[in-house]
Amino acid sequence: MNIKFDDPNRPNSYIGRTVPRPNAGRLVAGKGRYVDDITLPRMVHVAFLRCPHAHAKIGEIDTEEARAQKGVLGIFTARDLAQVCTPWEGKLAHLEGMKTPPQSALAIDRATWAGEPVVAVVARTRAEAEAAAALVIVDFEPLPAVTDMRSALDKDTPVLHPQFDDNLCFRKENATATPQKAFDGAHTVVESEFKIGRHTGVTLEPRVIIADWNGGEGELTAHVSNQAPHMLQVLLAKHMGIPESRVRVICGDVGGSFGVKVHVYPDEVATAAIAKIMGRPVKFCADRLESFTSDIHARDHEATGRIAVDESGKILGFDVDDWTGIGPYSIYPRTSAVEGLQVTNLIGGPYDFEHYRVRSTTVFQNKGICAQYRAVGHPVAVAITEGLVDMAAAEMGIDPIEFRRRNVIRDDAYPVTTAAGLKLEGLSHEKSLDALVEAMDYDVLRAEQADLRKRGIHRGIGIASFIELTNPSPFMYGIGGARISAQDGCTVRMDPDGSVVVLTGVTEQGQGTEAIMAQIVAEAVGIRPDMVRVVTGDTRVTPFGGGTWASRGAGIGGEAALKAGRALRDQILGIAASMLQAKAEGLDIRDGQIVDAASGEDRLPLEELGRVVYFRGDTLPKDLSRELMQTRHYITSDYPYAFTNGVQASYVEVDTETGFVKLLKHWCVEDCGRIINPQLVDEQIRGGIVQGIGGALFEEIVYDDEGQIQNGSMADYLVPMSGEMPDMVIRHVETPTQESELGAKGAGEAGTAGAPAAVMNAINDAIRPLGGQVTRMPFTPERVLRALGTLKD
Amino acid sequence: MKAQVGGYARAEDMAHAIRLLADAEGMGRVLAGGQSLVAALNMGLSFGDLLVDITGLSDLRGVREEDDRLVIGALMRHADVATDPLIARHVPLLAQAAPLIAHEAIRNRGTIGGSLAHADPAAEFPACAVALDAVIRLTGPDGEREVAATDFFRDVFETEMREGEILTGIVVPKTQAGERHVIREAARRAGDYAIAGLAVVIRGGAHRIAAFGTGPTPLLCTVAMERLDAGDVDGAVSALSDALDPPSDTQGSAAYRRHLAGVLLHRIATELGEDV
Numbered sequence A: 001m002n003i004k005f006d007d008p009n010r011p012n013s014y015i016g017r018t019v020p021r022p023n024a025g026r027l028v029a030g031k032g033r034y035v036d037d038i039t040l041p042r043m044v045h046v047a048f049l050r051c052p053h054a055h056a057k058i059g060e061i062d063t064e065e066a067r068a069q070k071g072v073l074g075i076f077t078a079r080d081l082a083q084v085c086t087p088w089e090g091k092l093a094h095l096e097g098m099k100t101p102p103q104s105a106l107a108i109d110r111a112t113w114a115g116e117p118v119v120a121v122v123a124r125t126r127a128e129a130e131a132a133a134a135l136v137i138v139d140f141e142p143l144p145a146v147t148d149m150r151s152a153l154d155k156d157t158p159v160l161h162p163q164f165d166d167n168l169c170f171r172k173e174n175a176t177a178t179p180q181k182a183f184d185g186a187h188t189v190v191e192s193e194f195k196i197g198r199h200t201g202v203t204l205e206p207r208v209i210i211a212d213w214n215g216g217e218g219e220l221t222a223h224v225s226n227q228a229p230h231m232l233q234v235l236l237a238k239h240m241g242i243p244e245s246r247v248r249v250i251c252g253d254v255g256g257s258f259g260v261k262v263h264v265y266p267d268e269v270a271t272a273a274i275a276k277i278m279g280r281p282v283k284f285c286a287d288r289l290e291s292f293t294s295d296i297h298a299r300d301h302e303a304t305g306r307i308a309v310d311e312s313g314k315i316l317g318f319d320v321d322d323w324t325g326i327g328p329y330s331i332y333p334r335t336s337a338v339e340g341l342q343v344t345n346l347i348g349g350p351y352d353f354e355h356y357r358v359r360s361t362t363v364f365q366n367k368g369i370c371a372q373y374r375a376v377g378h379p380v381a382v383a384i385t386e387g388l389v390d391m392a393a394a395e396m397g398i399d400p401i402e403f404r405r406r407n408v409i410r411d412d413a414y415p416v417t418t419a420a421g422l423k424l425e426g427l428s429h430e431k432s433l434d435a436l437v438e439a440m441d442y443d444v445l446r447a448e449q450a451d452l453r454k455r456g457i458h459r460g461i462g463i464a465s466f467i468e469l470t471n472p473s474p475f476m477y478g479i480g481g482a483r484i485s486a487q488d489g490c491t492v493r494m495d496p497d498g499s500v501v502v503l504t505g506v507t508e509q510g511q512g513t514e515a516i517m518a519q520i521v522a523e524a525v526g527i528r529p530d531m532v533r534v535v536t537g538d539t540r541v542t543p544f545g546g547g548t549w550a551s552r553g554a555g556i557g558g559e560a561a562l563k564a565g566r567a568l569r570d571q572i573l574g575i576a577a578s579m580l581q582a583k584a585e586g587l588d589i590r591d592g593q594i595v596d597a598a599s600g601e602d603r604l605p606l607e608e609l610g611r612v613v614y615f616r617g618d619t620l621p622k623d624l625s626r627e628l629m630q631t632r633h634y635i636t637s638d639y640p641y642a643f644t645n646g647v648q649a650s651y652v653e654v655d656t657e658t659g660f661v662k663l664l665k666h667w668c669v670e671d672c673g674r675i676i677n678p679q680l681v682d683e684q685i686r687g688g689i690v691q692g693i694g695g696a697l698f699e700e701i702v703y704d705d706e707g708q709i710q711n712g713s714m715a716d717y718l719v720p721m722s723g724e725m726p727d728m729v730i731r732h733v734e735t736p737t738q739e740s741e742l743g744a745k746g747a748g749e750a751g752t753a754g755a756p757a758a759v760m761n762a763i764n765d766a767i768r769p770l771g772g773q774v775t776r777m778p779f780t781p782e783r784v785l786r787a788l789g790t791l792k793d
Numbered sequence B: 001m002k003a004q005v006g007g008y009a010r011a012e013d014m015a016h017a018i019r020l021l022a023d024a025e026g027m028g029r030v031l032a033g034g035q036s037l038v039a040a041l042n043m044g045l046s047f048g049d050l051l052v053d054i055t056g057l058s059d060l061r062g063v064r065e066e067d068d069r070l071v072i073g074a075l076m077r078h079a080d081v082a083t084d085p086l087i088a089r090h091v092p093l094l095a096q097a098a099p100l101i102a103h104e105a106i107r108n109r110g111t112i113g114g115s116l117a118h119a120d121p122a123a124e125f126p127a128c129a130v131a132l133d134a135v136i137r138l139t140g141p142d143g144e145r146e147v148a149a150t151d152f153f154r155d156v157f158e159t160e161m162r163e164g165e166i167l168t169g170i171v172v173p174k175t176q177a178g179e180r181h182v183i184r185e186a187a188r189r190a191g192d193y194a195i196a197g198l199a200v201v202i203r204g205g206a207h208r209i210a211a212f213g214t215g216p217t218p219l220l221c222t223v224a225m226e227r228l229d230a231g232d233v234d235g236a237v238s239a240l241s242d243a244l245d246p247p248s249d250t251q252g253s254a255a256y257r258r259h260l261a262g263v264l265l266h267r268i269a270t271e272l273g274e275d276v
């Protein structure tokens, strides 16, 4: 059951308000402390020789000349590291039939993508390590590369891993009893191909780790830019054979992650292994060029989809065949099969219909590894669904808003289980559509569009409804055997002066975790947010938790914070009642003062209570419990996930001579349940939209047939930049989850989930009257022109 | 990647700079704004260079009038070119081009001399120099010389500059009465190098068109110029298309670049009030 946080005049009303971020000033002043800012005594640097071929046998490795270089302290190959660290397999038991071979910190005998680390060179400086790495001679014997996903399973395609029969990693079909029924004799059936490009996260701060082995203690400390410190702690312990209590992972300031930093990377594990062998701190900091070949990639889907609609414009069913190529290994420990799995769950998500069949095929190839990245699977599923919905609406001459109104699951129908089998607690598609229409002034915009069309100006309006998976339970990873924590914890401690320290298992990547934790605890305890100090990202001190992923921080970590804060409040009031000879129920804490709950009259400052408890405990009754430190953990259990929903709209102008698309405006109405900090939510949505627009218009890692990246630099891989971004209008509907007291769901991925589809639909709305249609992202000017038939050769 | 530089020296004057380059035995590299060179060093595209920093040579800054010509110093930064009153009055093409280059932070350091010497085929200033029929001034161990912009650019990142020479400035004819300058380009994001662009000058009734981003060097499109002189815009567009041999890359195919150049020419013609 929710607590009501609606009354803005309630005491300590911080939940629901835009409260400044406690870390913003420090970061803006340049006082952040990122891993690369840390220098430890005796620290050395590692650089990796990476395989230049997409697929190659590794022969002789000649390190003689490199070893003789100034400053070089050690050179390591796979066999050296195998002494201290075991290989891993990114598999989940509940993903039936999935396979992936063991992966090691450095490639053994065979390298399987251009960029795979093969040899590690350690020197006094990174420059020396790089210079020496360039002198290591590896006898690579190039092998045929598998690069095309659609033919990866063909008989005459070479099999990438000799221990397997084919290049299939995972295949999943999710279907209702009679999927074909929808399409037999349906009034309208629309079919289309879709392609979503291969992206990468491009975090401002690259991946970086300093591993420090203390032989005296038998203990490993890793300072690392990461989203899931406890996960990394557990996995480093497991693969290096150290007790978990002797692995400490510290994630200080993290400069963006987006999913890039929630995985186990061979070069980072190698760095830890080398630190253990050398007995001194070793730093690895990915540079921008190696980030393109060694950070995870994502998306890269090709799909064929069909939608069936009856004569009244009611959706009957979806039928989708989705393919994705994930590189040579499934990522550890989350697997690279989850993205395809999500597609099989999320197609048609907002709609009420009966018949369903989605098959997703995940294949191995000799390219970078694809894995979880902001909004896993969502942009793909939403693009296919909303693309088909708009095509069907256009085919039937029904306005796209009207078409959605006829088909979304009614707001009063919940709880609902969708055709795909998702359990939905409570969503607000109808209210969201209403809010969108109002925010856009939809009819006026349509009139403007028609008017401009007459003058040869081609504008388009694109709509995309979506659902987003947040607050995952162990159903996502834990049940598959992965040591990934879905629960999270929070410890709240009052110091003698009444200020509070919060230790949370959720991490800060720049998204504002520390801000919302401070707000929640301030409200729960009854103090000002500036009296709260939040500590994140240190496995030695914070409660064991999952970290940042799948939009879980606010909903799960926030609930743990609320519970811990309220427990501290109860404890404080219990002590105060004893000191004041009053009943605890008659007291409250407001603004750091214990007050009479009814009259609001001051009774006792918190610092006086702190003084007595910590320094004159002798004056309190002997058996009075006095733990001014409380810990609570929280896990979701009623639903596997707390789904959120929303709808986006994009307004674009297409230059039909050049193919350029100008983004004029973007709207998003979103329902993440309880909003803790409106500005943070809005900025999450905006940032997410920008990332979605990146996929729609700019971002695509291009490989040639030999498996070589053609655009692996910031000059050639185009990230979205502020100059091209439209003004964005963000609105909210609040449908709190009833499972928690806080009622918060996640908001981190909604923008990314819906934006590509909205932009695609807008472009198609603009060019449809000219006979054009685009479905292959990113929609480069050239692709738009080709769709218009202007460019033929 | 860490830059592997052979050395660094700051030149005190021109003679010193020339001497430093001569002593470097082929490894000398002029460092101006560093906005192309430092990126190249950081990407490991060049190593062992002995950098000769010329940013202290104040003679290479500023703009001077020389009769009916303007001499623009090599160290004029893109940001200076965009705002200099003499350039605005006498060579509006350069003032129009400067804001199209990269982003503010880069324009605050990058220099016009560096841009010309670097000779990126998609850069704006080299194409402007060709369209303006400018002259490039060089100083080397054997003294000063001048090279016409139309002869200066040889290939991708290759110019007529000889070992040990420094580009000291660019000499541009002042605009005459009735002269028109236009530059247009298409880039995916503001500040990116153009996928295709055109710099056009109408001087004494005759057109000069330089295309950039469409081949190894900026190209003076002579046949298209003649067609435009004759008032035949469509003819000019197809002549342009015939003249260009653009590269294909992840930003666009050769066919797309050729098409784009044609659209830009059409638009420029309209803007200049030619009959379309």
Ligand SMILES: Cc1cc2nc3c(=O)[nH]c(=O)nc-3n(C[C@H](O)[C@H](O)[C@H](O)COP(=O)(O)OP(=O)(O)OC[C@H]3O[C@@H](n4cnc5c(N)ncnc54)[C@H](O)[C@@H]3O)c2cc1C
Pocket: B029, B030, B031, B032, B033, B034, B035, B036, B037, B038, B039, B054, B074, B100, B101, B102, B103, B106, B109, B110, B111, B112, B113, B114, B115, B117, B118, B120, B122, B123, B124, B125, B165, B166, B167, B168, B191, B192, B193, B194
């Ligand atoms: C993100 C980014 C985007 C960019 N976008 C564009 C763009 O859209 N259009 C564009 O035109 N440019 C662009 N540039 C490049 C920028 O304009 C550079 O400033 C310019 O190319 C080089 O000038 P510089 O003074 O920085 O030269 P430097 O980087 O110092 O030198 C470049 C080369 O020229 C040589 N050199 C420099 N000055 C002299 C001289 N006086 N005599 C002899 N040799 C010399 C150097 O030895 C070196 O080989 C971009 C750069 C970046 C980083």
